[in-house]
Amino acid sequence: MNEEKEPILRAENISITFGGLKALDRVSLEINPGEIMAIIGPNGAGKTTMLNIINGFYKPDEGRIIFEGKERPKKMKPNLIAAQGIARTFQNLALFTGMSTLGNIMVGRTMLMHSNIFSQALYWRFSQKEEIEHRAAVERIIDFLQIENIRRTPASMLPYGLRKRVELARALAAEPKLLLLDEPMAGMNLEEKEDIARFVLDANEELGYTIALIEHDMGVVMDICDRIVVLDFGEKIAEGTPDEIKADPKVIKAYLGTAGG
Amino acid sequence: MFYRECGNFKDNYASDMAIFPIPLDRYGFIVMLILALIVIPLTATDYWISSIMIPFYCFALSAFGLNILAGYAGQISIGHAAFMAVGAYASLILYGRYGIPLLPSILGGGIVSAAVGTFFGLPALRIKGFYLAISTLASQFIIQWVIVHWRWVSGGVFGTVEAPDMQIFGWALDTPVRKYYLVLCIMILLITFGKNLVRGQLGRNWMAIRDIDYAAEIIGVNLYRDKLIAFAVSTFYAGIAGSLITFCYYGAANIEEFHVMVSFALIGMIIIGGLGTILGSFLGAGFFVLLPIAINQSLGAFMDVVPSDILSNIEAIIFGGLIVLFLIVEPYGMARLWHTIKDKMRLWPFPY
Numbered sequence: 001m002n003e004e005k006e007p008i009l010r011a012e013n014i015s016i017t018f019g020g021l022k023a024l025d026r027v028s029l030e031i032n033p034g035e036i037m038a039i040i041g042p043n044g045a046g047k048t049t050m051l052n053i054i055n056g057f058y059k060p061d062e063g064r065i066i067f068e069g070k071e072r073p074k075k076m077k078p079n080l081i082a083a084q085g086i087a088r089t090f091q092n093l094a095l096f097t098g099m100s101t102l103g104n105i106m107v108g109r110t111m112l113m114h115s116n117i118f119s120q121a122l123y124w125r126f127s128q129k130e131e132i133e134h135r136a137a138v139e140r141i142i143d144f145l146q147i148e149n150i151r152r153t154p155a156s157m158l159p160y161g162l163r164k165r166v167e168l169a170r171a172l173a174a175e176p177k178l179l180l181l182d183e184p185m186a187g188m189n190l191e192e193k194e195d196i197a198r199f200v201l202d203a204n205e206e207l208g209y210t211i212a213l214i215e216h217d218m219g220v221v222m223d224i225c226d227r228i229v230v231l232d233f234g235e236k237i238a239e240g241t242p243d244e245i246k247a248d249p250k251v252i253k254a255y256l257g258t259a260g261g
Numbered sequence: 262m263f264y265r266e267c268g269n270f271k272d273n274y275a276s277d278m279a280i281f282p283i284p285l286d287r288y289g290f291i292v293m294l295i296l297a298l299i300v301i302p303l304t305a306t307d308y309w310i311s312s313i314m315i316p317f318y319c320f321a322l323s324a325f326g327l328n329i330l331a332g333y334a335g336q337i338s339i340g341h342a343a344f345m346a347v348g349a350y351a352s353l354i355l356y357g358r359y360g361i362p363l364l365p366s367i368l369g370g371g372i373v374s375a376a377v378g379t380f381f382g383l384p385a386l387r388i389k390g391f392y393l394a395i396s397t398l399a400s401q402f403i404i405q406w407v408i409v410h411w412r413w414v415s416g417g418v419f420g421t422v423e424a425p426d427m428q429i430f431g432w433a434l435d436t437p438v439r440k441y442y443l444v445l446c447i448m449i450l451l452i453t454f455g456k457n458l459v460r461g462q463l464g465r466n467w468m469a470i471r472d473i474d475y476a477a478e479i480i481g482v483n484l485y486r487d488k489l490i491a492f493a494v495s496t497f498y499a500g501i502a503g504s505l506i507t508f509c510y511y512g513a514a515n516i517e518e519f520h521v522m523v524s525f526a527l528i529g530m531i532i533i534g535g536l537g538t539i540l541g542s543f544l545g546a547g548f549f550v551l552l553p554i555a556i557n558q559s560l561g562a563f564m565d566v567v568p569s570d571i572l573s574n575i576e577a578i579i580f581g582g583l584i585v586l587f588l589i590v591e592p593y594g595m596a597r598l599w600h601t602i603k604d605k606m607r608l609w610p611f612p613y
Binding site: 055057077078079082083087088090094095096097098099103106107108109110111113115117120121122123127128131132135136139170171174 | 274275277278454455457458461462463465466468469471472473475476477478479480481482483484490494537
């Protein structure tokens, strides 16, 4: 990795409070293009809050976010942030249950489709051509994530593991510059975890996506991530490569624990 | 055994994304079209055409409009009859007072209704669910009040606006069959457009908003814009339906025909018919328009034995009972019932 590369996203001194609780306290982090970065930490450390701030759900009380060299205005709507190229998945699944797998993934391409309402109503030439092009792109993602057989299944009827995968597909369909994954492997068995880890690696290496993820499975995190940021009680306590993190006494004390307990 | 999906291979996305990918569905649809376009006008009596089929189509169109809003986009409206009224008055004024040709007048009715509907859709940007329901209920009463008290529109409290004789390109629409064709053609056209919308990107955005709005926003759906478009499209359909039913059935715009009970009936139609389906709009409209007539006709046999006031109460009781029965049997509406039957047919006669 090129050391001098400008980070794709830089969060500087982010603070946010909920009621009296300081969820994040002057946290800064950087995400470099082309890397897989992990945010880890114990429950309630502010990991998901950080993700929510990055994609615009929450507005930070203090601090600023610089995406691709441009500072983000204070009150920017999440859909505009998505249009800049940030996509994410959710810790608690957020699939559109009334639609099929295909429909869910097609929604992911909403920002890339431009035919207006009248052209869509006629379903004529440009609109139809666009629809077919995007359908083809979605089929490539379906193929990539190996979910061909559930293409037409309503999302409400999918088992948990596949729902997570469809959500990943939906985020990939947006072709984001930065992909945020909130516990993509939570609640999965070993085999499913291996699948998802493989997809994350492939998305990073083959498709070139920049990925930031939250995960509790340390084995997976240490194996697939280039860089790790550790949060504890809303503060950043460490940052570095997996090997550095493993050896960091503060991280061991706060989160990892020692082999002997 | 008869209804088969297999052996029906697609080699391009266009055919896979057709409205009726399965041949049997396609044939069924063509049969329905022939029935509506040729058989009914040729065989049905004037009474059937002008008093049953025309209101049925108009209410189906209006119910479909409401279905776009409630069934697809997940935004409730308890004031849809008022938007029908807006369309009705607007098109009558355009046609009768300003002499604009019939089809542009009807279109104008829809556009005016859409503009008013978009305005009353603004609360949806901030509130949802029950709160939105109440704010749209307010739209019903506000529009009603304005129409009644704005003399320029209705000519005063007891005023109605007569529908003048209709002409298209100098061709008089005077017989029920001609009016029937007018309603049918516009309805088919608009339903086709609507189907294209709901299966396209806009429809997917709507469904995404309906299912989980924050996830939709995160993925890039513009909530504000798409909710307002849903209101505009939905009330456009209501406006067209209102102007058609006034031109071709009522004969005069009268606010009493667009009372809040009609709004409730429209909601009943889409719930009984099936939220988020086009078939459901038709089934629901059929339920609410045709069934009371059927009950009325079949109870006519007891006219000599039972006093007529009791008979009319019995009618209402039977109708209400049927609504409850249908909702118990299939809470997701008659369209779902139809899908269940199709699923069963797919496996018949070996259900395993």
